[in-house]
Amino acid sequence: MRTLKQALREIKPLDEKAMAAARARQDTLTKPLGSLGRLEELSIKLAGIRGEPIPRINHKAIVTMAADHGVVAEGVSAYPQAVTPQMVLNFLRGGAGINVLAKHVGARIIVVDIGVAADIDSHPALLSRKIACGTSDMARGPAMSQEQAIKSIEVGLEIVEKEVKKGLDIVGTGDMGIGNTTPSSAITAVITGEKIEKVTGRGTGIDDKQLAHKVEVIERALEINRPNADDATDVLAKVGGFEIGGLSGVILGAAAHRIPVVIDGFISGAAALIAVGLSPGVKDYLIASHCSVEIGHKAILKYLGLKPILNLELRLGEGTGAALGIFLVEAAAKILAEMATFAEAGVSEKDKS
Amino acid sequence: MRTLKQALREIKPLDEKAMAAARARQDTLTKPLGSLGRLEELSIKLAGIRGEPIPRINHKAIVTMAADHGVVAEGVSAYPQAVTPQMVLNFLRGGAGINVLAKHVGARIIVVDIGVAADIDSHPALLSRKIACGTSDMARGPAMSQEQAIKSIEVGLEIVEKEVKKGLDIVGTGDMGIGNTTPSSAITAVITGEKIEKVTGRGTGIDDKQLAHKVEVIERALEINRPNADDATDVLAKVGGFEIGGLSGVILGAAAHRIPVVIDGFISGAAALIAVGLSPGVKDYLIASHCSVEIGHKAILKYLGLKPILNLELRLGEGTGAALGIFLVEAAAKILAEMATFAEAGVSEKDKS
Numbered sequence: 012m013r014t015l016k017q018a019l020r021e022i023k024p025l026d027e028k029a030m031a032a033a034r035a036r037q038d039t040l041t042k043p044l045g046s047l048g049r050l051e052e053l054s055i056k057l058a059g060i061r062g063e064p065i066p067r068i069n070h071k072a073i074v075t076m077a078a079d080h081g082v083v084a085e086g087v088s089a090y091p092q093a094v095t096p097q098m099v100l101n102f103l104r105g106g107a108g109i110n111v112l113a114k115h116v117g118a119r120i121i122v123v124d125i126g127v128a129a130d131i132d133s134h135p136a137l138l139s140r141k142i143a144c145g146t147s148d149m150a151r152g153p154a155m156s157q158e159q160a161i162k163s164i165e166v167g168l169e170i171v172e173k174e175v176k177k178g179l180d181i182v183g184t185g186d187m188g189i190g191n192t193t194p195s196s197a198i199t200a201v202i203t204g205e206k207i208e209k210v211t212g213r214g215t216g217i218d219d220k221q222l223a224h225k226v227e228v229i230e231r232a233l234e235i236n237r238p239n240a241d242d243a244t245d246v247l248a249k250v251g252g253f254e255i256g257g258l259s260g261v262i263l264g265a266a267a268h269r270i271p272v273v274i275d276g277f278i279s280g281a282a283a284l285i286a287v288g289l290s291p292g293v294k295d296y297l298i299a300s301h302c303s304v305e306i307g308h309k310a311i312l313k314y315l316g317l318k319p320i321l322n323l324e325l326r327l328g329e330g331t332g333a334a335l336g337i338f339l340v341e342a343a344a345k346i347l348a349e350m351a352t353f354a355e356a357g358v359s360e361k362d363k364s
Numbered sequence: 365m366r367t368l369k370q371a372l373r374e375i376k377p378l379d380e381k382a383m384a385a386a387r388a389r390q391d392t393l394t395k396p397l398g399s400l401g402r403l404e405e406l407s408i409k410l411a412g413i414r415g416e417p418i419p420r421i422n423h424k425a426i427v428t429m430a431a432d433h434g435v436v437a438e439g440v441s442a443y444p445q446a447v448t449p450q451m452v453l454n455f456l457r458g459g460a461g462i463n464v465l466a467k468h469v470g471a472r473i474i475v476v477d478i479g480v481a482a483d484i485d486s487h488p489a490l491l492s493r494k495i496a497c498g499t500s501d502m503a504r505g506p507a508m509s510q511e512q513a514i515k516s517i518e519v520g521l522e523i524v525e526k527e528v529k530k531g532l533d534i535v536g537t538g539d540m541g542i543g544n545t546t547p548s549s550a551i552t553a554v555i556t557g558e559k560i561e562k563v564t565g566r567g568t569g570i571d572d573k574q575l576a577h578k579v580e581v582i583e584r585a586l587e588i589n590r591p592n593a594d595d596a597t598d599v600l601a602k603v604g605g606f607e608i609g610g611l612s613g614v615i616l617g618a619a620a621h622r623i624p625v626v627i628d629g630f631i632s633g634a635a636a637l638i639a640v641g642l643s644p645g646v647k648d649y650l651i652a653s654h655c656s657v658e659i660g661h662k663a664i665l666k667y668l669g670l671k672p673i674l675n676l677e678l679r680l681g682e683g684t685g686a687a688l689g690i691f692l693v694e695a696a697a698k699i700l701a702e703m704a705t706f707a708e709a710g711v712s713e714k715d716k717s
Contacts, residue, residue: 106704351459
């Protein structure tokens with residue numbers, strides 16, 4: 012298994028030669044130049060990521076990581092903590108939103124218990140990698156130790172490595188964890204430098220008073236912990252979550268293996284901030300599926316320089332937006348690979364007069 | 365075969381009871397209320413269109429209509445007119461963008477020659493419904509007669525009727541026709557009341573000088589023809605196109621059969637303006653897939669009160685955006701039908717405290 016240090020060494024820039032070849036091919040396909048817009052851009056990015064002029068997507072996976080958060084003791088969520096393991100069981104039985112959408116796009120789901128605060132019976136579809144039964148309350152001290160933070164990232168690395176062996180051309184990130192918009196807002200405030208109230212939203216549905224309280228809890232957490240914005244592991248340990256660390260490991264592992272990562276909503280975005288903090292080049296391996304209704308997500312996408320491809324006002328998480336995003340990236344790859352060229356089709360090109 | 369008058373009588377409002385049932389079911393599914401955003405809205409709209417509380421999408425089709433435009437004699441397009449029949453052959457051989465994307469989403473394509481200015485050999489996949497070898501030059505007189513306008517709409521009605529017999533749960537619109545952004549801009553200016561230069565774009569890729577000329581050609585066409593904004597058939601006849609008329613027939617026919625229509629880009633949008641002009645209730649049957657780079661499309665979507673679901677900066681037409689849109693509507697239907705309820709999954713609901 013790769014350590015975090017090894018993975019960071021393996022992340023390389025995009026393959027410019029493959030990108031140039033993909034761009035040149037796009038310009039020979041039977042359509043006005045650039046008329047497929049971001050599908051063309053995505054296909055070129057994909058070529059650069061995979062290091063192939065005509066990349067194909069066959070094997071698709073979504074990694075959905077679940078964990079609990081000590082900070083729920085402060086009353087930051089509309090749902091009880093028991094929902095985290097209940098939803099994990101729902102994932103395993105196939106009844107959740109991510110199950111429906113992953114099936115719709117033909118992606119497999121890897122459900123990971125990386126820190127749920129309850130025992131979950133073993134199940135063939137569950138990967139048990141519990142680091143602890145939830146984080147500690149970040150409003151009273153660090154959410155986890157530095158060792159746990161690194162371990163959570165390495166869980167993500169391990170999972171990608173295993174999936175690559177099965178065949179993996181694209182991966183999506185997903186999360187489940189009652190309370191996890193709170194650490195995500197904290198991470199976003201610290202790394203992007205935005206004000207806490209500008210990146211803190213209603214999560215699963217809290218009211219104005221609860222929202223003001225949530226902002227105050229995050230203020231307290233940052234004051235007590237003083238995370239170092241330039242040290243992503245420190246930020247993760249002090250105000251993060253196990254699923255957030257795990258997903259940043261998935262992102263880093265995917266980049267190390269030259270696999271595109273479609274990031275989901277706000278929690279996946281926070282994981283991307285941690286991953287990019289550890290290795291700035293990872294940014295080029297990311298594709299944003301949508302912009303969450305959760306307000307902090309916009310700040311994350313701006314910071315990472317990513318534009319969402321879907322306009323669906325989602326805020327569920329689980330990898331639901333990522334699943335649909337994967338399907339669009341696949342469409343982009345097929346356009347590049349399967350469309351006829353002007354020469355093949357005998358179609359006249361633009362008037363040169 | 366239905367006449368236009370019959371179809372207009374058959375268009376009914378959405379089924380409120382089915383919508384209420386779909387909305388109620390969405391609120392019992394294992395996710396925070398409203399967290400799947402526009403996927404939830406789409407599923408409810410779909411229930412209202414189909415008149416079923418849990419509508420399913422099995423049969424998907426895209427109707428791509430091709431025709432030529434007399435106005436190309438004025439030099440409004442970057443590509444020669446010969447490209448229209450060449451691209452029809454490309455559709456029939458499976459090499460165009462719409463072929464790749466329709467296959468990706470599992471939709472069949474109906475390719476229609478409704479007015480291409482060239483003989484196209486018969487082909488099992490081609491529906492030949494040629495009204496004339498292209499329209500007349502609208503800068504010098506009406507593009508077509510009133511009879512031709514109505515005939516073009518009735519071609520669309522006929523096609524939908526035939527497809528419904530094969531099984532049809534959703535339809536997308538697509539177009540091919542060198543020069544067809546010019547009539548589409550003219551229709552948009554007349555019906556939305558926007559200034560010509562605000563709804564006229566670069567089509568397949570003309571430069572600034574050519575764009576100024578295109579605006580001037582449209583000005584001339586409106587001055588000579590004086591289309592009556594309150595009479596959609598008159599607008600279609602004077603400054604429209606056969607594929608635009610045909611697609612407005614597809615839209616009207618779909619609404620008459622309670623089938624949702626996913627509209628593609630600017631040309632499909634112009635067809636929607638004609639259809640809604642003939643029967644305002646049709647608006648409720650429309651789903652906008654994307655907002656084209658072609659600037660007039662934004663004005664159309666605003667006028668129709670539609671929000672695009674994709675953010676891909678497309679401007680190809682053919683039905684490419686509609687194909688991807690169909691896949692997302694299908695996702696919405698599956699969410700409603702296949703997700704587990706809180707009770708089924710044994711998941712706790714929101715804290716009521």
